[in-house]
Amino acid sequence: MKIIILGATSAIAEATARLYAGEGAELLLVARQPERLAAIAADLKLRGAARVETATRDLADTDGVADAFAGFVATLGGVDHVLLAYGVLGDQKSIEHDPAAAQTSLTVNFTSAAAWALVAAEALERQGRGSLVVLGSVAGDRGRRANFIYGAAKAGLATLVEGIAHRFATSGPRAVIVKPGPVITPMTEAFANRKGSMWSMPDAVASIVRRAADSGGPVIYAPRFWRWIMLVIRSLPSALFNRLEI
């Protein structure tokens, strides 16, 4: 099995990569920092990966994405699953008053991610099989003052991936958007006291991400109970929703 992970240094991506390593998969890891990629690669080999390749790249840079993605596939000699796992949360309070920062957030989380998702979809469609799994967020399900710029990007990404899944419906490959609730990762470390039943560990989300590549979708919440919470949150009338500190 050949896996391409875009944003391989994210905590959820690394936890998912360990599951693939345990299955003896071949992996290609893409992220910005070569030392961190090397640390993950060495670990995954010892955890059972048949082969681990790395590519250093700032994924927010969308110049020549099609060629770059083709290069990843060529390096691995094929591809079965693509996991798109990068994103930046940013501080909503500081970016909502700074149009340039807001735009950077949207560019990284949506525009660039969409570009990679589309070229991956092309590759999977051409070969008529394979899975594209994209990390979204429950933040994309309803705009909230706490994180709506990040949420807007993730909402866009979810719609894009749902559309790809729809396009794939008759052609063989699969596309899934996985929407985690809050996860204890470096992305959320600014939150004090990350504990309680709302918070998940990367391992728990990773096992859902891994299964999502095989079945289910096109929208999967992680953990699953978030489907019901978000159903309620989406259904709340504004008059009530506006009074909630969520």
Add this chain to the structure above:
Amino acid sequence: MTRFVPSDDLVSWGRVLRARHEVARPHWRDELPALLGEGAEAGRKLLAIGLRRSYGDCGLNPDGAVIDMAALDRAISFDPETRLLRAEAGISLDALLAILVPRGFFLPVTPGTRFVTLGGAIANDVHGKNHHRAGTLGRWVRRLGLMRSEGGTLELGPDDNTGLFAATVGGLGLTGLIAWVEIEVIPIASATMEVETIPFATLDAFFPLTAESDGAFDYTVAWIDCLARGDARGRGLFSRARHAAEGPLVLQKKRPGPTVPLDLPGFALNGLTVKAFNELCYRNGRRRAGRAAAPYEPFFYPLDRIGGWSRLYGKRGFYQYQSVVPPEVAGDATRAMLEAVSAAGEGSFLAVLKTFGDMPSPGMLSFPRPGTTLALDFANRGASTLKLMDRLDAIVREAGGRLYPAKDGRISAAMFRAGYPNWEDFARHVDPRFSSSFWRRVSQEEGP
């Protein structure tokens, strides 16, 4: 960039002390230098922590800062020829077994849980059921990376002659931050264990059993029913084992056992239930006595099957009391301790007895020394529990023994110093920016 974030309820495995800490949870080695600088900046004291399986307060630093190493959990390298395995300090023994067992190797020494970090295992210089053969885990360390608050990473090994390596192994995390560790591992032919269980009726029967078995078996340990009275006092089950010569090399995956979802009410573990549990253990063991082939996982890690078992002790938590007493007085001192426990009616859920061998421990504060070690645990009932442990202290001290800091949360400075007479040599190697609740108590240092 990783930062320190306040957390108000960090607890250790014994759950007695709940305290506020500034916690940082780095994921990358390149984040550590800045954290060491920042952690110490505000004049706070620092401590690296792992999976928090230490029972008492050697892994707590109330009102100070801790660097939670559990996400620095990557294997770095393994060479089957030299049998050297190097990994980041936050990797768990569970993850190491998953790497080693399918390749035909095993941890040279393992404690009774695999949910501890490698760094924590070195900082507490842990021992296992094979102490008489293998010594402590610290004896198997070939290199380690130690980061000090003044900057830089020191690479230390047993050849170090400054004393810093000997202070760091078993040094309770006080000499700096252990970033990575390289250990030598052992080959195994099979993941199966040959286990023999022998019931014994009295404590006197334990000593000849262990003396006779330690030469022929890699692993020996005994469980005793310390609540039995009269004729049955000191009865128990002796188990001895070795890695089987044949069998598959498969990782024994933790069966998803039950998890204790919440603190049980304080009355759940009382004299009656503990007594019933002990009775059941003894009968069960007697029924299954004899030789058997067993998977390694339940043999080494019986309690790992119950997630969060320490919550069985309820909200107030529990104390673990592990002592070692010299061979000459082992029988008398052990008997005296069991009598004191029995007289106090403070049931110990688990009482484990093991004879240490005479391989020297590498650390200045390493706990194991030749003699017999007894581990007991007591629900925290406040003053009466502390009083019982004071009585046990008197017995251990008179016997010339000492207590295990990894288990301790209440030892007095005098008791600690009596057991570890070279503590002042050790103190010279403590990183001036590092401290723990345990260390402040036993060194009577000021709080942060």
